Amino acid sequence: MIGRLRGTLIGKQPPSLLVEVGGVGYEVEAPMSTIYDLPGLGKEVVLLIHHAVKEDSITLYGFLHEAERTLFRNLLKVSGIGAKIALAVLSGVSTDHFARLVQAGDVVALTKIPGIGKKTAERIVVELRDRLDGMSGIPGATPRAAGAPLDAAGEATVALQQLGYKPVEVSRLVQKVAAEGDDAEAIIRKALRAALGG
Template sequence: MIGRLRGVLVSKQPPWLLVEVGGVGYELEAPMSTIYDLPGLGKEVILLTHYAQKEDSVALYGFLQEAERALFRNLQKVSGIGAKIALAVLSGVSTADFARLVHAGDVVALTKIPGIGKKTAERIVVELRDRVDGIAVALPGGASPGMPVDAAGEATVALQQLGYKPAEVARLVQKAAADGDSAEAIIRKALRAALGG
């Protein structure tokens, strides 16, 4: 599986990008939120990727921030949403604004995103309410590509990868994190708290 690419940006034709890595050109689809923040052609770029393989096709999607990739993946877990609609969501609203809309249960605002009808918006609110917390908290806007902003952000991502729910992770990290703590220290304290120690 391809998780990250570092190479030269050769072409930008939204939603398509071409990144050359070691003499190989990778075609990726990316949301507009990523395309807006890309460097100029011929410059180095680091993209987090999502590799998708179906019976009849293979696709690679690129993102500048982990929060975008995480939301892209979570959106596709909602019945009726595929990669195309997930890209439209990311192109139409920031991850933080999306989290706010989901928490507020703002179905009307969600239906303004291309490809999302009322029933799909309602499913998004129900199915993603608990998940968007961790995405928005884990990596606020402005994160370096592929890297959490700070030790707390790094610990949040690590705990989610261990299988903890985003809302629980946000609570654990908030209680465990102290000024000057490394990500490892926060993770240790959060795991002790989660296990009742």
């Protein structure tokens, strides 16, 4: 099984990449979170690989960070989720933010990720909540008792998504405006001002 590729990035047509290693070009599928952070064409790249073998195909999925590969593999274990939806999740939300949504049981926010309907979101919460708790590969996924409150940033994130903001946008806004000691209400106010250009 292939677990890692180190080579030259010679092609980039999302979601597909072409990485040349020792004269062989490997086609790799990657989420947008990885594609955004890739170097330019002709530069060296190191990708962590999930090697999927089926009866009629072999597919390589590439990630820059272990947390992304770990989340991808956990998503594939949820009934009804295939690689395409797992890549869409990673393209639409950061790993730590996704872990917070799952731990909070926020089905509404999860359904805003492309490809995830209400039933799939409910399955994700049920099947992944325990797996993401304290998982060292997912930043921000810290152990907490069932029903324990989120931190201020987590509460603000959930609230902003319930107002209709997209997960990726919310994640960026909260990271940008949250200051140490802020409560959820202060973070929400600052984020809304930043979103409205104030």
